[in-house]
Amino acid sequence: MITDHSALGNALGYVYQFDRATQRLFQSGVDVIEVGIEYLDDVSVHKTDDSKIHEQDKSTVKTGSPLSDRSVALWKTLHIWAELVLSDSSVLNNTEFHLVTNGTLTKKCLAQRINDTSEENSSKIVCDEIRQMITTLRKDLVPFGRTLDKMGDVLLMKLLTKISVLDNKCSQFGGSLEEIQAIRGFDFGIKKSLFDQMSGWVKRRIIELAQAGVQPRILREDFDREFKGLVKKITVARLSAMVAPYNSGVDVSEYESHGFVKQLDWIDVDDGLIREAILDYIHAHDTRVIWTDNNAVSESTLLLYQTELKKIWRTAKRRAYRQPFETDELKGEECLDLTMEQNSYIHGEPMPKTITSGNFHTLAHFNEEKEPDIGWHPKYKSLLKGLSK
Structure with a gap:
């Protein structure tokens, strides 16, 4: 034929x-x-x-x-x-x-x-x-x-x-x-999807302009705005699929001298919670490495995320320290609990609790070169000075 x-x-x-x-x-x-x-x-x-x-x-x-x-x-x-x-x-x-x-x-x-x-x-x-x-x-x-x-x-x-x-x-x-x-950080399948969806948007936009009797010309800033919104949606979907495996077999004794663990010691939390905190800290760290290695989350996005976490902590701290607890250690535990019960978000996507918890402990971590961004004990800054002496 x-x-x-x-x-x-x-x-x-x-x-x-x-x-x-x-x-x-x-x-x-x-x-x-x-x-x-x-x-x-x-x-x-x-x-x-x-x-x-x-x-x-x-x-x-x-x-x-x-x-x-x-x-x-x-x-x-x-x-x-x-x-x-x-x-x-x-x-x-x-x-x-x-x-x-x-x-x-x-x-x-x-x-x-x-x-x-x-x-x-x-x-x-x-x-x-x-x-x-x-x-x-x-x-x-x-x-x-x-x-x-x-x-x-x-x-x-x-x-x-x-x-x-x-x-x-x-x-x-x-x-x-x-x-x-603009799409160099994505794998081929996602590059193809991004291009196809933006090409479809271009077709629809031209049809809209033609029907309205307007010149068929697309503003670059309109295209950029649409693309950024699309990347945001795709990035969110990718984050859910790019969380590191949770490894419960870690030797937690290797982390007992870490700053964020000392902060937990200062408020007398039990060993089980400390072990959980160490595993969450590692899980969050490994996941951030995957995100940055694959260009799934930008450095500016992570900085913004950390800023939001610090806001959550400040609110929890004010609520906890106003409570009539008998000791500072109990106020610190309340601050920890109020902080950890909150959800955190990246690009509007709720993070798994282990990722949220691990990132809070990352902010609480300190060493000789770096002070912590947040703390649990009402007098954690004084306790830090005592360590340095």
Whole structure:
């Protein structure tokens, strides 16, 4: 059975444009204001200095490249850009032209030679080649050649130096996922999910703008805001799956001299609670290592988390110290209990109790170089000074 792939090719070309726009938004620097789709070109990049990038996208479901020397894709693109320059030659002063394909260029093809033009001599050679080819174009390409023929050599040569031809831009993601810095810390499966969800958001946003009669241009700051929210959701899901195994077989005697254990000794807690605290301390430490090694939680997020834990402790301390307990040790135990019964959160996700407890004990830990951030005994600071003496 003979299958007509033209409809499929058109559909994939349509998807490719949105994936290319998503790639552009992901890789935009601070100088990019917005990215348009089917506005000035297939994709257009608009910068703060009023400069622009016009991008034509050519995808193929076959092997090779859709940009052969006498392809409609190549000559029609040159025709579109030539018409723009003929209508207003000043666009050459602040515009780049990018021709992008998922196919592969051969080293000696016309598209590659256009890409390689960078100054007068190289552009003159390619300009002369194009002039010669115009006279031998087949019938369906003649109108495109006629447009180019209207341009003088100086104008055509300047246009050629403004054109970049980018090949091997993956048809699935409009380029390489590995080149997107914003998602470099994730494994491939999550990178793919992030890209697909943001590409879907781009499509929906463009449809909304079109229905509202608004220019189909996406603000980079809107894209960044949506992406940050998505990362937050995915990071939360990853944290739940990235908690270190709880190891109850640890030799707790190795930790008896640790600062956070001394703090527990000062309020006379029993050996069972001390053992539990040591295991939680280790569990929280091992989990933080996994999170940071896998870029699941940023350092700024951990610092914010610690700040929230200290707020919880300060509230518990005020409540405990107001109680009419007979001894400071009992007030300290109450402070510990009130603190540990609270939940803690990262990105809105409740942490397991062992992680919360372990991180409180981390804040209570001290050594010769570091003072504790929190304490249980009402006079823990005086007790610290006594140790130092």
